């Protein structure tokens with residue numbers, strides 16, 4: 434994992450967008466797996482300034498909350514539409530998505546896993562760091578899951594949106610598994626935001642543990658980890 438320290442969020446966003454631009458110039462039809470959340474928002478805005486470069490890129494949604502519908506303003510779907518698909522003019526046929534409705538979970542996980550097996554691996558996978566060390570919704574646990582799966586969300590993850598706890602079953606999400614992440618050709622790992630010092634420290638200790646799924650990124654040969662220095666003390 435190559436670690437770069439950036440002065441602030443803006444610098445991190447610019448650097449991350451530059452890294453993607455370098456890749457799209459080498460291969461225009463990138464398969465781009467997109468995280469949501471605060472970490473990549475600035476990076477996507479930077480990419481939108483050069484949207485002509487991304488005419489052939491296919492975007493894959495990395496994860497989605499259960500319980501809330503896709504058209505809910507807090508869904509990953511709504512986020513991607515607003516921050517990535519519309520600004521970059523990614524057409525419907527270049528966007529791979531899924532629903533999280535309870536009776537379709539198994540089917541959707543299988544469909545996404547098949548997509549990855551047939552069209553993958555991802556050329557670029559964008560990851561953010563959860564406060565508890567999660568990547569996508571791969572939460573700290575005794576075991577991690579390789580495939581696209583339903584994940585029961587940790588308490589710190591649910592705090593993102595109280596609506597997620599409204600259903601009759603534990604709050605869940607669907608997400609790309611550890612194998613899909615680890616097989617990506619390049620990973621851009623964005624570390625920014627408050628309350629992440631413990632997770633950052635665990636990563637920097639270079640000890641690989643299922644209790645910090647992000648620590649597995651040390652085993653990947655091509656990870657650009659960008660750390661916003663303000664998150665080291667926030």
Ligand SMILES: O=C(O)[C@H](O)[C@@H](O)[C@H](O)[C@H](O)COP(=O)(O)O
Pocket residue numbers: 467468469470471472473495496509560561562563564567568569570625626
């Ligand atoms: O939101 C997602 O798509 C990811 O599943 C999630 O892993 C996220 O990257 C982290 O929780 C960090 O979230 P922030 O970027 O909002 O800090």
